[in-house]
Amino acid sequence: MTQTADFDTALRSLLNDVLGLGAARAEALTADSGLFGALPELDSMAVASLLTEIEDRFDVVIDDDEVDGDMLDTFGGLLAFIRAKRGEA
Amino acid sequence: MADEHAVVFDRGRQVRLLVVPPLFEEMNRTRRFLVETQRVLDGLGIDSMLPDLPGCNESLQAFSAQSLRSWRDAMAAAASHFAATHVLAVRGGVLVFPTSLPGWVLEPVKGAAILRQLLRARVLAAKEAGAAESSADLLEEGRNHGLELAGYRLSAALVAGLDAAIPQDEGQRVIRQSDLGGSPLWLRSEPGEDAAQSAALARLVAAEASV
16 A cells, blocks of 8 residues: 555544544545535644644644645645645645 | 542451542543453452542532642541552543652653643634634633633643643552553543453552552
8 A cells, every 4th residue: 555545544534533434435535525614523622632633643733824724624635635644735 | 628429348458559640521421431450450459539629520519629739638538537658640640649659650641742632723713603713812811811622621721730740759660551452542532441340440559559
């Protein structure tokens, strides 16, 4: 498996852990699936948990001012953000 | 010590486990999980006590008067009151548990990480409301004057304490989520319980407990 596919799997599993989506909903996420604003589970507290877990599991640091609509808008957008952070964009 | 509520399974047995809960919202999220773990431990012949941290859960004390020191003092007093032989500290509980007892720490977390997440939630909520706040400014304000975070009024001492605190474990065995299987229950706003995780944790503790 490539690292890129690993990120995809790891992010699904992370979203499942933080939001309790269930394996089926987590697997069904596509690049265009809406996150912030689309998932009722994702309030500001959940976003804070999500960012902390992303930092932890992907070994990156996210600044407050990097957190915006674009980054959290879709599953694909968040994945791209993490890849860019890891220098894989 | 001031009277605090505790969930107690006490039949005067040899192994007496003090359970030190996580801090803030993670305490509520893991409560059913921990009480279910206590129930399984009871069946395995182990006594256990899960006391409230002062200012939390059923406690009548003011949250705003608490600090890591007051929680450490309370947990030390609880260990002595219940004659605990072992300790299980969970997540942020690892910042305040009585370190002289043998036992286990479950997924320890640094105080600064807890604080960062609380600050971040506040900054995000402010942003949604159209206001700009910065974690760095809030932290500075909190260290000097205390701070309202996620519905908790943190004293200046608690903010400063958290910012500096690292897990206190000294020889206690570290248990990881992967040892329990499943998803970490403290991450979710509505975690419910996971009987399999409680059973796994209880079995692990029971297998390693000795007096």
